[in-house]
Amino acid sequence: MTDNTRTIQVEALARVEGEGRFKVRLEGGKVVRSEFSIFEPPRYFEGLLRGRSFRDAPDVTSRICGICPIAYIMGASQAMEDALGWQITRPIADLRRLIYCGEWIQSHVLHTHMLHAPDFLGLPDSIALAQSNRSLVENGLAAKKMGNRLMEVIGGRSVHPVNTRVGGFYAAPAAAEIHALVPELERCEALSVTALDAFSGFDFPDLEVDYLFVALRHESEYPITEGRIVSSAGLDIPVEAFPEHFEEHQVPHSNALQGATVDGRPYLVGPLARFNLNADRLPADILALAERAGLAPGCRNPFKSLLARQVETIYAFREAARLARDYVPPAPSFVEEPPRAGTGHGITEAPRGICYHRYEVADDGAIVSATIVPPTSQNQRQIELDLVSTVERFHELDDDDLQWRCEQAIRNYDPCISCATHFLKLDVERA
Amino acid sequence: MSSVPEDWVFIGVGHSERQDDGVGPYIADALGRHGLTAVAHQGDGSGLLELWDARQRCVVIDAVAGGGAPGTVHLFRDLGDPAFAGAGFVHSTHQIGLPEAVALGRALGRLPERLMVIGITGTTFGFGSALSPPVAEAAEQLIDRLAGGMDPFSAGPG
Numbered sequence: 238m239t240d241n242t243r244t245i246q247v248e249a250l251a252r253v254e255g256e257g258r259f260k261v262r263l264e265g266g267k268v269v270r271s272e273f274s275i276f277e278p279p280r281y282f283e284g285l286l287r288g289r290s291f292r293d294a295p296d297v298t299s300r301i302c303g304i305c306p307i308a309y310i311m312g313a314s315q316a317m318e319d320a321l322g323w324q325i326t327r328p329i330a331d332l333r334r335l336i337y338c339g340e341w342i343q344s345h346v347l348h349t350h351m352l353h354a355p356d357f358l359g360l361p362d363s364i365a366l367a368q369s370n371r372s373l374v375e376n377g378l379a380a381k382k383m384g385n386r387l388m389e390v391i392g393g394r395s396v397h398p399v400n401t402r403v404g405g406f407y408a409a410p411a412a413a414e415i416h417a418l419v420p421e422l423e424r425c426e427a428l429s430v431t432a433l434d435a436f437s438g439f440d441f442p443d444l445e446v447d448y449l450f451v452a453l454r455h456e457s458e459y460p461i462t463e464g465r466i467v468s469s470a471g472l473d474i475p476v477e478a479f480p481e482h483f484e485e486h487q488v489p490h491s492n493a494l495q496g497a498t499v500d501g502r503p504y505l506v507g508p509l510a511r512f513n514l515n516a517d518r519l520p521a522d523i524l525a526l527a528e529r530a531g532l533a534p535g536c537r538n539p540f541k542s543l544l545a546r547q548v549e550t551i552y553a554f555r556e557a558a559r560l561a562r563d564y565v566p567p568a569p570s571f572v573e574e575p576p577r578a579g580t581g582h583g584i585t586e587a588p589r590g591i592c593y594h595r596y597e598v599a600d601d602g603a604i605v606s607a608t609i610v611p612p613t614s615q616n617q618r619q620i621e622l623d624l625v626s627t628v629e630r631f632h633e634l635d636d637d638d639l640q641w642r643c644e645q646a647i648r649n650y651d652p653c654i655s656c657a658t659h660f661l662k663l664d665v666e667r668a
Numbered sequence: 669m670s671s672v673p674e675d676w677v678f679i680g681v682g683h684s685e686r687q688d689d690g691v692g693p694y695i696a697d698a699l700g701r702h703g704l705t706a707v708a709h710q711g712d713g714s715g716l717l718e719l720w721d722a723r724q725r726c727v728v729i730d731a732v733a734g735g736g737a738p739g740t741v742h743l744f745r746d747l748g749d750p751a752f753a754g755a756g757f758v759h760s761t762h763q764i765g766l767p768e769a770v771a772l773g774r775a776l777g778r779l780p781e782r783l784m785v786i787g788i789t790g791t792t793f794g795f796g797s798a799l800s801p802p803v804a805e806a807a808e809q810l811i812d813r814l815a816g817g818m819d820p821f822s823a824g825p826g
Contacts, residue, residue: 347714351764364768367775375776378714385715396710 506590
């Protein structure tokens, strides 16, 4: 180490999920080497599924994550229904969208209010935030509670719901139970607008990244459970074409696979990608709220993902209230036909971005092979590049402030390291 | 029925399928059968905050790792004490843990009038519902004493 070499090390990164490390070497303000390492051990879910019944896939894969189990349940269910040739009914699809709104809300609100907002205020955690801005935290807790409530009423419990299955739901909630949620959903939408106004006053670091955005796009709805895969480079493909356009690579310094397009380009999934590719699918007044807050279509500032999450929270409350108001219990609550051999694909928009499932099923319904590509795995390479951009852009900050900025940059992704086998020690070496 | 006041609530935190981690829910279930207000909870802090609301006195029962021989009972009455506040993984990843929930509740003015934590040192945290013998013995003794009207806010741990 020379006199003008400095090393910054973060022993553990709080407020993200999982374990990892980022090492970077700087020369003259330029990053000459970087390694983003994930050292949380592999979890072998795809191998676990082989030989099990197709019915097990949603419940087993939901255990990949305690924050976004619905994403795995829905992706697995859709892929199995595709493999088996089952067609679910519109009321079942609507109920799935409703419970998925619950997951978006509880996941987004936890991150925006409790984990990410303190970064922008120079505060260490949500406890300090509660001391300085009590109403913001109270609003967040109320909103998260409502997201959990949706999960409980429809799914039986807020973590790893038990009422979902391939084909639909074991039992449909009573209409009165769902209709009763509407007033609180409406109140929480208003609380979320207040929070967006508060977030809009944050000092967002000035950084623009040349992202390739990838998200679902639906013919009429803001995408949650259905759609085609689109990108900011003009890609527009059906779900089953995912493996032809995207792949995962093993890198020596990480246990997690890193996603890229088949021609090697990293890409971004998640709220900022969804917003940019689907802003015209938002209700006009919600898009206007986003723009008023400083989030306009075309935004490439990763730090503004906080705003995108909060805009999506507002939308999720609006959409949940609509679906709850119109709810009629699906009858039957699930579809079922005899198993058959086949291969199926499923993609939904998890809170952190598209989550891909592919299963091959034998004629007795046993799973022959499984492939799951979670959003944080797809974002892994892009997180590393964002860190490089952040270090170069803000290299003049002192070590502590640069470390803080890097942690903030990682939290832009709300990374779920456990899902991708995932997070963070930071070493910055300056030469 | 018990002589324990109705506005008390006992919250057993833990996972009943992870051996000694399930001692909290195990005790809560037993206290419920004795007619006390007791609930089992998986421990997410935001949910605990909701349970604490509008309660005069609240006793949280949770397994702890370390802190003496298996089955040792710890009474945390001063939750600002570093022995408690630093005991958990305060900055858990996507969940608010018990110490963080207490700190958050204090910042938000949402703690019960009296709140304490009873910790029981566990030894096995694998899969299964069976408690280890020393933890099961400690649990039964605690159930007898709490159901018998012991005031945990003033009684000793023995």
